[in-house]
Structure formats: structure tokens, C-alpha cells
Amino acid sequence: MLVVLLGLSTLAVIGGLYTAVNQPWIGVILSPGDDGSIVIARVHRTDLDPELSAGARLNAIGSPETGSMTITAIDIIEEPDTLSSYPALNEFRARQAALANIQDQTSVWLDVTTAAGEAKRISLAPFATRPAWSLPFEFWLQVFVGYAGLAVGGWVWSLRRREWGPFYLAVAGAALMVSALSAAIYGTRELSLPGELLLLLSGLNHAGTVAFGAATICLLAVYPKRVASNAQLIAVWIATAVAAGISIAQWAPSQSIGAYALIVIQFVAIGALIVVQLFLSRRNPVARAALGWFGLSILAGTSVFIFAIAAPLLIGLEPQASQAQAFGVILLIYAGLALGVARYRLFDLGIWAFRLGSYLVGAILLVGLDAFLIYGVAVERIPAFGIALLVLGLVYLPIRNAIGMRLSSRHSVAPQSFPQLVEIALERRPDRQSAKWQDLLIENFNPLTIETVAPVSKAALIDDGQGLLIPGHLNLPPLLLQFANSGRRLFSVRDVERAQHLVDLISHALDSGDAREQGVRMERTRIARDLHDNIGAQLLRTLHTPDLQRKDVIVSETLADLRDIISNAQGNGMALDEVLAELRYETNDRLALAGLQLSWQFTGMAETGVSARLAHTLRSVVRECASNTIRHAHATQLCIEIVERSGVIELSVSDDGKGFDEADPKPGRGLNNIHSRILGDGGTLSITGTQGTRLHARFPLAESGVQIEKLAHR
Known part of the structure; x- marks a missing residue:
């Protein structure tokens, strides 16, 4: 249908252009x-x-x-x-x-x-003939108005073909095409037109104008709520046809009554129908928003007509707009009707109302001030316009921008919401967390209802702004908010932005809280591992040491390890040779007490530095291996080889004990802790159980050298 209407519209434009240029030209x-x-x-x-x-x-x-x-x-x-x-x-x-x-x-x-x-x-x-390039701008403007009117009407009707409202909008578009195209031909003639052609075009223009009014009346009589029967709608068209016939036949009491009385009556009827529809749609935000487009466009159009055409005539001045520009005003009204019927961006009505209204007020102030300076103060036209433009820029535009910023700030996240977001993130009970989140959404949007829905990725509008989808995160379920401000308005694009901002903030807060919880759990695991590997090994040494004086030394070392675990002092680096020297002495002492021999070999640079964390890992791995050898291996010797090269430490620990069955390994808590430590430091680990137990690990030094270099310069 849209293609057919566009085709007919194109043919009409071609016919109008042919008629306009097929005239004698001086x-x-x-x-x-x-x-x-x-x-x-x-x-x-x-x-x-x-x-x-x-x-x-x-x-x-x-x-x-x-x-x-x-x-x-x-x-x-x-x-x-x-x-x-x-x-x-x-x-x-x-x-x-x-x-x-x-x-x-x-x-x-x-x-x-x-x-x-x-x-x-x-x-x-x-x-x-008249060349097409000689046709003035006003001709092409009116042609555009007519074509756009029919195209927009056809587009809306193609979207909603089963509804009467879009049908009457398409009829209004066709009427606008007839009126604008005929006016374009006779209104931009060079000097004259043949009498019959002028009579035909004038009649078509008047018929198209009153048909536009009749179609608009029928549109408002059926949309958003039907308030008239089909018989009443037919009566509107019959009365319009009769009135138009009386005017064309010159049977009216006067030319002005015949030409404009019906148009005035139609405008009054349109205004009355808007009021009726607003009353009937007071509980329907979508219908109210559509009527808002109607009212806004009609208000803007009539305001331009009054201040640019009617008011100057009333005070004896020339009209400030031509007939072609008046058709531009009609197109503005028609576009508002089309947006309302198509339900296009109903949720942005407030934003558009402010923008259009502020531009309209600015234009009226500019024209009014310019006219005052010319006719009231007797300033020349060009300086008067410059002064008016300067005053508008210095006075009105800052006020408009301030109001716009104030309105925009209402759609941003209020500062008082941030403590609530933190409180929600710190709440541990999921039910209370969800309840507080909903309270925050109610405070920001005041929806009529809130319900849980299927997961969504981002905040979005549904049902022409009647609903606002809120994504979930962790314990917060995805939600659907319906009818903003308790049903008094639709959700807008600004609401979507604010909702997404709130979701991003609470997601960040929840993720931060979850990361903190994970950090706490990891720290607890580390402390438990250190207690097992280090404190357990030291206590075992104490148990196997008969010398009381030696026991005191080991207990002192154990307390030092315990303090290191509690304080988590892993930020201070130390020299690798010092770490290994202490570890060699400790390991040799433990093995000697258990009757085992130690073979220790180190290859690398003595000044290499390691972080406290890596040093702690090395001590823990060697201590765990020594403990396992003493308790389980039935070995006579433990061999430890440490190689440092190219920023990597390789540790090999082996014994000559009984080993273990590699087909059925049964790693204990100690070996699991070793594995976790090495992986946590970015290393690798392999263990074999043939001909004794052999462990091979690799540790990247990473930033250890930087930390030691800082220590060396103290």
C-alpha cells in the first residue's frame, strides 16, 4: 500500500510540475x-x-x-x-x-x-513554456509538503492497516497533497493563469484544505478512543462537502465566510476533540502521550500562524510568512499527528516538547523584538535584526540552557542514591538485598508495579514506554517496572539511561563486594595452608628434637613464622641466597634429627632477589617435602637442587625412599597445598613416585628482582 501511495504521489508531483512549466513565460x-x-x-x-x-x-x-x-x-x-x-x-x-x-x-x-x-x-x-529552474523556492516547498504528507500518512497506514486512525491520517495526507500541490501551481505563477485552470486549482486547494480538516476530525473521533459512530463520521464528510460546495459556488454570505468559516469551525472541533480524548485517556499513559503529540504540534502550528500571519494583519502590518510557509506550518501539525498515531517515541514527548517549545518561543521573541525595533523605535531593518539576535543570544539562550540543564538533572542518579547502593552491596541476606534494591528503584521511578521477568542484558523500554526492564546481577533478579510515576507518565529514554547507570553502579558495588569475599576466602585458605605447612613442620621438628635448648630455638622460629602468617608481611623482598641458606640449615637440622642425610646444591647468582611471597612458597615446599620424607618415605637421603637462571627458579627435590604408585596416587593435604602455592605464584609442578619420590617445580621471579633492588639501595 505504501508503494502504491508513493507511486500516486510521484505521479501527482509530475503532473503538477508539468502544469506549472507548461505556461507562457516572460x-x-x-x-x-x-x-x-x-x-x-x-x-x-x-x-x-x-x-x-x-x-x-x-x-x-x-x-x-x-x-x-x-x-x-x-x-x-x-x-x-x-x-x-x-x-x-x-x-x-x-x-x-x-x-x-x-x-x-x-x-x-x-x-x-x-x-x-x-x-x-x-x-x-x-x-x-516555463523552465523548471525558474520556479521559486515556494513552489518546491509546497510540493515537498504535499509529498511528505502523503508519504508519512501512507507509512503510518502501512504499519497499522487494521485501525481507523491511521486510515484517516492517510486521508489527511492525501488531502494535504491536493491542497499544497494546487496552491504551489497558482501561488507561484509568473503573472497569470488561464481562467479555467485557475478556477480548478482554487477549487482543489479549498477542497483539499477542508478535507484535511475533516479527516483530522475523524481521526480524533476514533483515536485513541472512539467517540463517534460511523454514521456521525459520514455526517462530518457530508457537511464538509456541502460547505465546500457552497463556498466554491459562491453561495455563502461573503467571500471570507465561505473561504474561512468552515476552517475555523474545524479547528474548534479539533481542539474540542483533543480535550475529550484527554479526559477519556486520563488513565492510559500511552494514549495521553499520543494526544500530547497532537496537542504539541497543533499548538506549535497555530502559534506560528497567529504570530507570523494573523497578528501582523490585525495591527496593519504585512504578514511575516507566505502561503508556502503556511503550508510548512500545516506539515508541522500533520507530522505531530503522524507521530502520535504511529506511537513513535511517545516516551520522549517531554524532551521534544521542551525543545520545540523553546525554539518556538525563541523564534517568536526574535520576530517580536525585530518588529518592535523597526516599527516602534524606527531602527533600520538590518541593524534591528542584528540587535534582536544579539539580545536573544545574550538573554534568552542562557535562560533556556539553564532550564534545560535543570530538567536534564532530574533524570540523573541523585547523590543520595550512592549510600543506598553501598548499603545494598554490603547486605548479605539475598531477600533483604533484593528488597532494598526495589526500594531504590521505587524511589527513582515510582512505578505502579514491579515484577520479576526473564533475564535481560540491558535496561530497555517495552510497550511504547509503559514498561522498563531492569537487568539482574548476582542475587538481584531482573525486574519489570510498569507505569512511571504511578501511571501518570511513560518511561523515557532518559529513564533508561538512569536505570542503566544505577544497574552499572550496583553491579560494580556487588562485584567489588564479591571480590572482597573471595579475597577473604583466599586469605583464609592461605592462612590454613601456611599453618599446616610451616607451623606443622616446625612443631614436628620440636617433637623430634631431644635438646631443650634446640627446642627453644625452633619454638622461637615457629613463633616468627606464626607472626609472619598473621601479619601477611609479604611485601618485603629478600636475597635468594639468604633465604636458601636459612632453609638449608633448617632442613639439614630436621633431617639429621630423623637420621637422614641432606644433599643440597644451588646454581645461580647470589644477588638475585625474591619477594617475601615467593620466599615463603620456597620454604613451604621444601618443608613439606622434608616432612613427607621423614614421615612416609622410609628414605635415607633427601636431595635438593635449586637452579636460578633467566628469571626462573627450578626446584628439584628427590629421596631414595619407597615412592608411591603413580597409577593410584593419593595426595594428601600437604601436596595439595604445595600444588596451590606453586600455581598461585604462576609456576608449574610435576611429581613422580618411581625409585623414590621426585618433585620438580618452576617459579617465575616476576617482580622479585625489582623489590630486592630497592632493598639493596637502602
């Missing part, structure tokens, strides 16, 4: 003078007499076949319906027919008064 642009005469504003043709130039006054036009005819500014008015009476309108049409007959001759003359004040008669041959 090659000048005419404008009304201050004294009711016609002034040549511009000359397009280069083959004309040089005396026919911009600024000359055109007094008469004639030809040998028709004679001469004096012309006035009324002959080039845009809209003949603005004439005061039917006789004046009929005289205008008759003069148009006569002028068109003159222009259709092969040779015509123009009686002009040149810019120097000299009266001259200039002969020329009119072109049979």
Missing part, C-alpha cells in the same frame, strides 16, 4: 510595490532589453491582437481567497484570464517605468 520575477504597483524584482532572460532590469515598475502589458491592459499588485497575489468579496474574486479571475490570453500571444509589449524614472515600452516574445 522571464521576470514580479513583486508588489509599496504603492500598489508591480515591481520587477529580477530578470531571468538575457535576450531582453537592458532597460528591463530589476527595480523597474511594470505598468501594463499588451499585444497587437489584444491591446494593452494595466496591471496592479492584486494581479500577482498568492491566494485569491484573501480578497474581500465575491465580486472582487470574480474580477480577479477575469483579469487573470485576460492576462493569460495576452501572455499566450507570440509577441507582447511591456509598459515599464525604468529605475531612472523613464517610461518605456519594451517588446518581447514570450517563451511557450
Whole structure:
């Protein structure tokens, strides 16, 4: 359907363009003078007499076949319906027919008064057709308005073909096309049109205008709520057709009543229907938002019409907008209707209302101040416009920006929400955590209902802004908020941004809390591992030492290890040779007490530094291996080889004991702790049980050398 409508619209534009250019063309642009005469504003043709130039006054036009005819500014008015009476309108049409007959001759003359004040008669041959490039901007603007009206109406109707509202919107678009295209042809004529063509185009323009009003009335009578029966809607069209026929047939009491009475009545009916629909939709935020587009567009359109056209006429000034610009206003109204019917971005109505309203107020202030300076203070036009623009920039725009920033701040996360987010993140009970999170959402959005839904990845709007999806995280379930402000408005894009900001903040807080919990668990595991590997090994040494004095030394070392575990003092580095020297002495002492021999070999640089963490790992691994050898291996010797090269430490520990069955290994807590420590330091580990037990580990030094280098310079 949309393709069909666009095709018909394109054909209509082509037909209108063909009609506009298929008229005789003198090659000048005419404008009304201050004294009711016609002034040549511009000359397009280069083959004309040089005396026919911009600024000359055109007094008469004639030809040998028709004679001469004096012309006035009324002959080039845009809209003949603005004439005061039917006789004046009929005289205008008759003069148009006569002028068109003159222009259709092969040779015509123009009686002009040149810019120097000299009266001259200039002969020329009119072109049979008018080039398209000579058509003014107003022609193309009205063509665009008509095409856009039908295209938008067809687009909305194609989206919602089973609804009456979009159908009447499409009818209004078609009516706008008829009205705008016909006005584009006769409103931008060079001087005249044939009488029959002018009568047809004027009739089409009036019929299209009142049909647009009738379609809008029917639209508001069925959307969002149906308030009229089909019979009443048919009656609207019958009454519109009768009134339009009376106007075209000139049966009305006056020309102004015939041309504008029905339009005024239609506008009143449209306003009344909007009020009725607002009352009926007071509990439906989607319908209210759609009506908001209707009201906003109509308010903006009528405001422009009043301040740019009606008000200047009432105070005796020229209108500040042409008929073509008035059609732009109608398109603005129509676009608002289309957005409401299509339910496009209903949730952003508040933002658009502020933007459109602020721009409208700015335009009105600019025009009003400019007019005041010109007519009230007698300032020249160009300086007056510059002063008005300067005042607008220095006074109005800062106020507008301040209001806009204040409105935007309402959609950001309030500072008082941050303590609540922290409190939610620190809450350990999932039910209380979820309840506090919902309380925070209620405080920010005041939804009518909250319910749990399926998981979603990001905050998003659903149902034209009736619902707002909130992603879940960890113990917080995904939620659906419905009807913002207890159903008084729709959720907006700003609400989505604020909700996502809250979700990002609470996710970060929860992840931080979870990371803290994991850190606590890891620290507990480390302490338990250190207690087993180090404190256990030291206590075992104490148990096997008969010398009381030696026992005191071992207990002192054990307490030192215990303090190291408690304080977690792993940030201080130390020299690798010092660590290994202490570890060799300790290991040899333990093995000697148990009747075992120690073979110790170190290859590397003595000044190599290791971190306290890596030193602790080395001690723990060697101590655990020594403890296992003493308790389980039934060995006579333990061999330890340590090699440091290229930033890596390789540790090999082997004994000549009984080993273990590699097909059925049964690692104890000690070996598991060794494995965890080495992996935690980024190392690797392998253990074999044939011909004794052999362990091979690799440790990257990482930042150990940097830490030792700092110690060496103290």
C-alpha cells in the first residue's frame, strides 16, 4: 500500500510540475510595490532589453491582437481567497484570464517605468513554456509538503492497516497533497493563469484544505478512543462537502465566510476533540502521550500562524510568512499527528516538547523584538535584526540552557542514591538485598508495579514506554517496572539511561563486594595452608628434637613464622641466597634429627632477589617435602637442587625412599597445598613416585628482582 501511495504521489508531483512549466513565460520575477504597483524584482532572460532590469515598475502589458491592459499588485497575489468579496474574486479571475490570453500571444509589449524614472515600452516574445529552474523556492516547498504528507500518512497506514486512525491520517495526507500541490501551481505563477485552470486549482486547494480538516476530525473521533459512530463520521464528510460546495459556488454570505468559516469551525472541533480524548485517556499513559503529540504540534502550528500571519494583519502590518510557509506550518501539525498515531517515541514527548517549545518561543521573541525595533523605535531593518539576535543570544539562550540543564538533572542518579547502593552491596541476606534494591528503584521511578521477568542484558523500554526492564546481577533478579510515576507518565529514554547507570553502579558495588569475599576466602585458605605447612613442620621438628635448648630455638622460629602468617608481611623482598641458606640449615637440622642425610646444591647468582611471597612458597615446599620424607618415605637421603637462571627458579627435590604408585596416587593435604602455592605464584609442578619420590617445580621471579633492588639501595 505504501508503494502504491508513493507511486500516486510521484505521479501527482509530475503532473503538477508539468502544469506549472507548461505556461507562457516572460522571464521576470514580479513583486508588489509599496504603492500598489508591480515591481520587477529580477530578470531571468538575457535576450531582453537592458532597460528591463530589476527595480523597474511594470505598468501594463499588451499585444497587437489584444491591446494593452494595466496591471496592479492584486494581479500577482498568492491566494485569491484573501480578497474581500465575491465580486472582487470574480474580477480577479477575469483579469487573470485576460492576462493569460495576452501572455499566450507570440509577441507582447511591456509598459515599464525604468529605475531612472523613464517610461518605456519594451517588446518581447514570450517563451511557450516555463523552465523548471525558474520556479521559486515556494513552489518546491509546497510540493515537498504535499509529498511528505502523503508519504508519512501512507507509512503510518502501512504499519497499522487494521485501525481507523491511521486510515484517516492517510486521508489527511492525501488531502494535504491536493491542497499544497494546487496552491504551489497558482501561488507561484509568473503573472497569470488561464481562467479555467485557475478556477480548478482554487477549487482543489479549498477542497483539499477542508478535507484535511475533516479527516483530522475523524481521526480524533476514533483515536485513541472512539467517540463517534460511523454514521456521525459520514455526517462530518457530508457537511464538509456541502460547505465546500457552497463556498466554491459562491453561495455563502461573503467571500471570507465561505473561504474561512468552515476552517475555523474545524479547528474548534479539533481542539474540542483533543480535550475529550484527554479526559477519556486520563488513565492510559500511552494514549495521553499520543494526544500530547497532537496537542504539541497543533499548538506549535497555530502559534506560528497567529504570530507570523494573523497578528501582523490585525495591527496593519504585512504578514511575516507566505502561503508556502503556511503550508510548512500545516506539515508541522500533520507530522505531530503522524507521530502520535504511529506511537513513535511517545516516551520522549517531554524532551521534544521542551525543545520545540523553546525554539518556538525563541523564534517568536526574535520576530517580536525585530518588529518592535523597526516599527516602534524606527531602527533600520538590518541593524534591528542584528540587535534582536544579539539580545536573544545574550538573554534568552542562557535562560533556556539553564532550564534545560535543570530538567536534564532530574533524570540523573541523585547523590543520595550512592549510600543506598553501598548499603545494598554490603547486605548479605539475598531477600533483604533484593528488597532494598526495589526500594531504590521505587524511589527513582515510582512505578505502579514491579515484577520479576526473564533475564535481560540491558535496561530497555517495552510497550511504547509503559514498561522498563531492569537487568539482574548476582542475587538481584531482573525486574519489570510498569507505569512511571504511578501511571501518570511513560518511561523515557532518559529513564533508561538512569536505570542503566544505577544497574552499572550496583553491579560494580556487588562485584567489588564479591571480590572482597573471595579475597577473604583466599586469605583464609592461605592462612590454613601456611599453618599446616610451616607451623606443622616446625612443631614436628620440636617433637623430634631431644635438646631443650634446640627446642627453644625452633619454638622461637615457629613463633616468627606464626607472626609472619598473621601479619601477611609479604611485601618485603629478600636475597635468594639468604633465604636458601636459612632453609638449608633448617632442613639439614630436621633431617639429621630423623637420621637422614641432606644433599643440597644451588646454581645461580647470589644477588638475585625474591619477594617475601615467593620466599615463603620456597620454604613451604621444601618443608613439606622434608616432612613427607621423614614421615612416609622410609628414605635415607633427601636431595635438593635449586637452579636460578633467566628469571626462573627450578626446584628439584628427590629421596631414595619407597615412592608411591603413580597409577593410584593419593595426595594428601600437604601436596595439595604445595600444588596451590606453586600455581598461585604462576609456576608449574610435576611429581613422580618411581625409585623414590621426585618433585620438580618452576617459579617465575616476576617482580622479585625489582623489590630486592630497592632493598639493596637502602
